[in-house]
Amino acid sequence: HSVSRASPNLAFVPACLPPDPVDVEELQRFVSNSKRLFVMTGAGISTESGIPDYRSEGVGLYARTDRRPIQHAEFVRSASARQRYWARNFVGWPQFSSHQPNRAHLILRDWEKLGKLHWLVTQNVDALHAKAGSQRMTELHGCTHRVFCLGCGDQILRSELQDHFEALNPTWKAEAFGVAPDGDVFLTDEQVCDFQVPACRKCGGILKPDVTFFGDTVSREKVDFVHQRLAESDSMLVAGSSMQVYSGYRFALAAQEKQLPIAILNIGPTRLDHFASLKLNSRCGELLPLIV
Numbered sequence: 001h002s003v004s005r006a007s008p009n010l011a012f013v014p015a016c017l018p019p020d021p022v023d024v025e026e027l028q029r030f031v032s033n034s035k036r037l038f039v040m041t042g043a044g045i046s047t048e049s050g051i052p053d054y055r056s057e058g059v060g061l062y063a064r065t066d067r068r069p070i071q072h073a074e075f076v077r078s079a080s081a082r083q084r085y086w087a088r089n090f091v092g093w094p095q096f097s098s099h100q101p102n103r104a105h106l107i108l109r110d111w112e113k114l115g116k117l118h119w120l121v122t123q124n125v126d127a128l129h130a131k132a133g134s135q136r137m138t139e140l141h142g143c144t145h146r147v148f149c150l151g152c153g154d155q156i157l158r159s160e161l162q163d164h165f166e167a168l169n170p171t172w173k174a175e176a177f178g179v180a181p182d183g184d185v186f187l188t189d190e191q192v193c194d195f196q197v198p199a200c201r202k203c204g205g206i207l208k209p210d211v212t213f214f215g216d217t218v219s220r221e222k223v224d225f226v227h228q229r230l231a232e233s234d235s236m237l238v239a240g241s242s243m244q245v246y247s248g249y250r251f252a253l254a255a256q257e258k259q260l261p262i263a264i265l266n267i268g269p270t271r272l273d274h275f276a277s278l279k280l281n282s283r284c285g286e287l288l289p290l291i292v
Helices: 021-033 072-077 079-096 103-113 128-132 158-168 220-231 246-257 284-290
Strands: 037-041 117-122 137-139 142-149 155-157 177-179 207-211 235-239 262-265 278-280
Touching (some): 021 235, 021 278, 021 284, 037 103, 072 079, 079 158, 103 117, 103 128, 103 284, 128 137, 137 220, 155 158, 220 246, 246 262, 262 284
Parallel strands (some): 037 117, 117 137, 235 262, 262 278
């Protein structure tokens, strides 16, 4: 558990007070009463691992810059958009892929081992739950550690693609300025114009990260699968998400419809605050380890 003893990286975590003992007691009661807990996590669980989120007040990407994530249609339609995306991603990948799980990821993994956590759904694409060892898990928006071909569906590891990038761009160098939540960095158009992007080795098609870009939709099969896991659960915990994105929010609406108790652990307001049984304004990595 060396990771759990490491100091959290709080550069991208909004300011908040330490957990109130009453809050700890209420969450403890909530978790103790749950037999088959359904957990949904968002970017706020990974900020303590040094990965920024989009929406946090003052420290999120939207608050710090005018940058917006790439849209699915733009990536598919425009070769220059793909070149820009992959150049940034290439520079950011060594740092992004080296991020490690924090205490919150490890606690949820432990709850799964104890049989407390029935299913985990993460909206994150950073692979930190997988690195922590979670297995009863769905990566709702995919994972940046996998790449696939839009033409033939062939899959490769993102680390393997990094080698292809290096082989195609042996003299290309770029200084990175800041890192974004999805692993890319800030580069100028001049920096990216000479960057070479490989095509699919099997069919020559377009390579894309195995993630749901903004403007794209999660597959019906995956949504149905998650609804089934929710139907088997008796309560829902949302950790580190404002639930502004509908692809995740729909499961909270389904939980409300089933009259499941819902607890939220998130710094700042969420879309569920008006119908949650419990709302806690604390860091995930600070509060979750206090629950037995």
